[in-house]
Amino acid sequence: MNVIVCVKQIPDPALPGALDPSTKTLKRDGKLILDESDSYGVEMALQLVGKAGGGEVSLVSMAPNGETSGMRTALAMGAARGVLVSDPALQGTDALTTAKILAAAVQKLGGADLIIAATESSDGYTGTVPEQLAEVLGLPSITFAKSVDVDGTTLKVNRQTEAGFDEVTCTLPALVSVTAGVVEPRYPSFKGIMAAKSKPVDTVTAADLGVSPVGWAGAGQEIVEIGQAAARQAGEIVEDDGEGYAKIVAFLESKKVI
């Protein structure tokens, strides 16, 4: 079974985010890392291919400046190859165009039995790319998976719902979007990290893939204003001296909760 995982490479979320005042997009000039949300998809793919007893895990990513460090992490975990779409023309690309680009990258790899993405990325969290990608590729999809199994050519998913979960099945090929925590992502081994250095990553432009318009030209939206939200003020902060609970009781009383 062949699986393609969408891996987004993002600025380290531990660093404070900032908008570039001139382009009004998220600053992405530093080193990019593998979005933790996608590490679950990579792990899931490796486990499913392992269980199927054959096949390969490939990656698709769209990122600025020919950045591959996040992809290398996924390759070090065990993925075999990747396609990176990197092109200055892509700046300002919206989610719909991102899906069209990723679809073209998937086709460049010759498609797959299963495509995996995260339910939403950590930096943009638009939360629509996987389902848009499935529609562009003409594939069925099961979103918000909290467990995934493949039995022959049947995909079996427990799909998170607002009230609990649904058991959903689908015949491959298909796309699935996975929630955080579905599996425990492995740490790349030293051997894996060394091997990843020589694994093939094919870097292409939007034009190579024949997708246009892209970037600001293709986006159906523009940012017109950036403002500050009204900040919440901190109140009384006290060290617990054993009587901290009584402060809470008094506060609840003053708010007439008790």
Added chain:
Amino acid sequence: MKVWVYAQQAEGAPTSATLELLTKARSLGDVTAFLAGDASGIATTLGEFGASKVYATGDLGGHLPGVAASTAIKAIIDGGDSPDLILFPQSYEGRDVMARLSVKLDKTVLTNNVDIAVDGSTVKVTTPVFGGNVLVTSSFNGDGPYLAAFRPKSFPVEAAGGGAAEVVAAPVGELGATGGAKVEAVHVEEHTGPKLDEAAVVVSGGRGLGEAGNYSTIETLAKLLKGAPGASRAIVDAGWVPYSYQVGQTGKVVKPDVYLAVGISGATQHMVGMKGSKTIIAINKDKEAPIFGIADLGIVGDAQKIVPKLIEALQGR
């Protein structure tokens, strides 16, 4: 302006997100609702909140709504009734339907919004970024239909008092290859007490509780305060509590009178889900924890010591 609201129902009534969007939509133009399901039980309420008409697919026969509802909406638009704007709830169903529809119509989506303004034919939506400290307003380019999704609790709920919405059948038709996913079984988690997103008091626990077994103190506390227990994503991912407990960007948005955060650091993704609370109390052993930056009352200390005393004091009343 012709405005559609993507409606959802639960337990025989429109969801609160649906009523919020209808209330807002009324101020923007003529309102039509769309429902993936049977609308006969909710047409009256949809009408009271301003929808003159509701397109309804009827039972989806086990199909997921993403493909089915977007196909039905595309068919209505191709048939000549095209909205200028469709408002979606930022729910699983809303996200999937708008994503599929955006490809079918080749239109962009704007998600995670908390506000909308219409100025002539220009539609602008506002979304908070960086944990809500910065508000970004975007406008749609080109022609509609414009597709926008809104976080829960973005708008107040007010009935307008209209008659029942006219129910118009919107059959799904042939779905082809994309419609291959089938729901085989539905599991609903039991819950007692007030709903997390409706409760007047919410008591949430995080990784600072130390271990899964300690979460029961949060439940006890919530019960004593007639509130609902909630959680950070860290302990949902760790499997301590089900996802339905999660507060935050990818969980529920809550705006209770009192929000009590126990052992929660206050990551931006958590704060977007609770900073609209009327008052916030935090217990955390780290006085630098970001949650204290928005707390009305903060107790710096060990939750394992403070919470049992608090429970005892409340039980004694």
